[in-house]
Amino acid sequence: MPDYKFLRKNADSFYRNAKHLFEQGEYNLAAFNLEQAMQLMLKYLLASRLGEFPRTHSLRRLFREVKTLCPELWEFYEGNASVVGNIESAYIASRYYPVDFQEVEVREMLSAYEKFLEVLRGCLRSP
Template structure:
């Protein structure tokens, strides 16, 4: 595995660790931001693994769509369809972390954590 892929996966794990800390401390907006970053890096690492590059975007849905074009299984498309709302919430968390405040609630963070784990297992099952 390329060093850059290992780096992205390690960074994703660190962002997720930070999200758990934020959640425990009731910083739900930061938790969502960190989960968004973790998911973004999981996807970018897989794109790098499969095709050697990834689109320079912060849109999780766009990155997942690109990934679904590369993987023959419908699992990624199903994942997008099943998690459309929370994926949109995560993209909002990324934008709001920089430009304005948006409130998130514990159940939204819990759902985001769940889809991080699910996506990690889909993309990086070993």
């Protein structure tokens, strides 16, 4: 099975970049980087368990894909569907449309991502 650690490494870099951009007041790009981080971490979980991952950018689809592998992540998604939807919208909107994510929105996204990481780490530890 190929080594998919590069997905996790890149996700960590996107997350660090998101925090830096947030501190600089670059909220649109911070949101975009959070989306990339979440997308890659979900793909990392799928790849590390199944040996492959779907070629999609949809966080909703990726959460559905991991539902049986890690029910706790699905619970996270159900409890945070609105903020995950905002993160997902950043993939396109922050680059191609005149959106203006606000500090409070991106702060909520960062907080949700940190909770997501806690749940995901638990899933990665269990067989």
